[in-house]
Amino acid sequence: MDVSPPLGLLAELTHRCPLHCPYCSNPLELASRESELSTADWFSVLSQARELGVLQVHLSGGEPLARPDLPQLVAHASGLGCYVNLVTSGLGLTRPRLEDLVERGLAHVQLSAQGATRERADLLAGARAFDHKLAAAALVKESGLPLTLNVVLHRRNHDQLAEIIALAERMGADRLELANTQYYGWALRNRDALMPTRAQLAAAEPIVRAAIARLRGKMEIVYVVADYYEPYPKPCMHGWGARQLTVAPDGTVLPCPAASAISTLRLSSVREASLSDIWYRSESFTAYRGEDWMREPCRTCDRRGRDFGGCRCQAFLLTGDAAATDPVCSRSPHRDVVDLILTAPGTPDLVMRR
Numbered sequence: 001m002d003v004s005p006p007l008g009l010l011a012e013l014t015h016r017c018p019l020h021c022p023y024c025s026n027p028l029e030l031a032s033r034e035s036e037l038s039t040a041d042w043f044s045v046l047s048q049a050r051e052l053g054v055l056q057v058h059l060s061g062g063e064p065l066a067r068p069d070l071p072q073l074v075a076h077a078s079g080l081g082c083y084v085n086l087v088t089s090g091l092g093l094t095r096p097r098l099e100d101l102v103e104r105g106l107a108h109v110q111l112s113a114q115g116a117t118r119e120r121a122d123l124l125a126g127a128r129a130f131d132h133k134l135a136a137a138a139l140v141k142e143s144g145l146p147l148t149l150n151v152v153l154h155r156r157n158h159d160q161l162a163e164i165i166a167l168a169e170r171m172g173a174d175r176l177e178l179a180n181t182q183y184y185g186w187a188l189r190n191r192d193a194l195m196p197t198r199a200q201l202a203a204a205e206p207i208v209r210a211a212i213a214r215l216r217g218k219m220e221i222v223y224v225v226a227d228y229y230e231p232y233p234k235p236c237m238h239g240w241g242a243r244q245l246t247v248a249p250d251g252t253v254l255p256c257p258a259a260s261a262i263s264t265l266r267l268s269s270v271r272e273a274s275l276s277d278i279w280y281r282s283e284s285f286t287a288y289r290g291e292d293w294m295r296e297p298c299r300t301c302d303r304r305g306r307d308f309g310g311c312r313c314q315a316f317l318l319t320g321d322a323a324a325t326d327p328v329c330s331r332s333p334h335r336d337v338v339d340l341i342l343t344a345p346g347t348p349d350l351v352m353r354r
């Protein structure tokens with residue numbers, strides 16, 4: 001099959017993070033500081049990514065501001081001609097640091113928020129974070145960079161949806177991503193506590209629809225649905241190994257950010273192979289690319305070109321088989337697994353990210 005080059009690189013510079021969000025999708029086992037790629041390693045990864053065709057670089061984590069070499073990495077990526085996005089909690093973003101990053105070519109900031117009020121947001125972040133986020137948003141707007149606010153939605157903050165939209169407006173966000181929690185990594189431990197109710201999702205829909213209409217041309221709103229409640233799965237990653245690659249802090253290259261959850265998948269590292277080899281030829285990137293790997297019911301399904309059989313990580317986590325149809329799909333023989341999860345009472349306490 002013809003394989004297109006990747007468009008985006010998610011560079012997870014570190015797993016270190018000042019927050020303790022219970023919906024964290026990073027793996028249970030985080031990469032240690034000692035195992036992190038060096039500055040020179042990241043220069044090489046960024047250069048190789050650009051050579052491969054990557055145009056968008058998302059510097060993420062954990063908290064990328066925890067890396068003292070962040071300014072050099074921004075300069076290197078922007079010097080290669082890449083559009084550089086900083087994905088941050090905002091903690092540690094001071095005026096001098098932001099001015100320096102802008103000077104070096106930073107093009108966009110994506111800021112996370114956990115709730116609409118200080119009390120709720122700090123509770124869900126497990127840290128005093130809310131005021132830092134307001135300050136960070138103000139700095140980004142002052143710098144003239146475009147700002148995206150990303151809020152992960154779940155049972156413990158769905159009731160604040162209208163206020164969250166108002167918060168994004170107050171911050172002057174150009175884009176608001178309202179993403180219902182995806183259950184990978186740490187978030188999976190908290191699934192029953194985080195799963196929104198059907199009533200919460202029904203209440204959210206008109207609020208989001210009205211906001212999209214009211215704010216058209218001023219603030220773009222993206223709403224990522226709660227897929228467990230849907231009849232068909234999400235087109236995860238727009239297909240496996242199709243558009244984007246992720247490099248984890250220790251150099252492991254992932255076809256999707258959650259792919260380390262698939263314990264049957266042999267992952268490659270930038271320490272042992274080139275990005276090009278990994279993208280085009282590695283076992284992990286070719287495993288579920290295209291349609292050859294599909295079994296029934298996906299193999300002959302009229303929707304397979306639209307959703308690519310759903311999410312491989314979810315298929316593995318819920319059935320133990322990464323080549324299974326995503327069990328969210330109403331045509332999957334395993335849909336009962338998802339239906340059973342939706343009947344869970346949803347009362348357990350949240351386990352904060354450690």
Ligand code: SF4
Nearest residue numbers: 298301303304309329
């Ligand atoms: Fe998508 Fe497979 Fe379900 Fe068809 S059977 S809708 S391709 S997940």
Ligand code: FES
Nearest residue numbers: 236256311312313
């Ligand atoms: Fe890994 Fe969907 S999260 S394929």
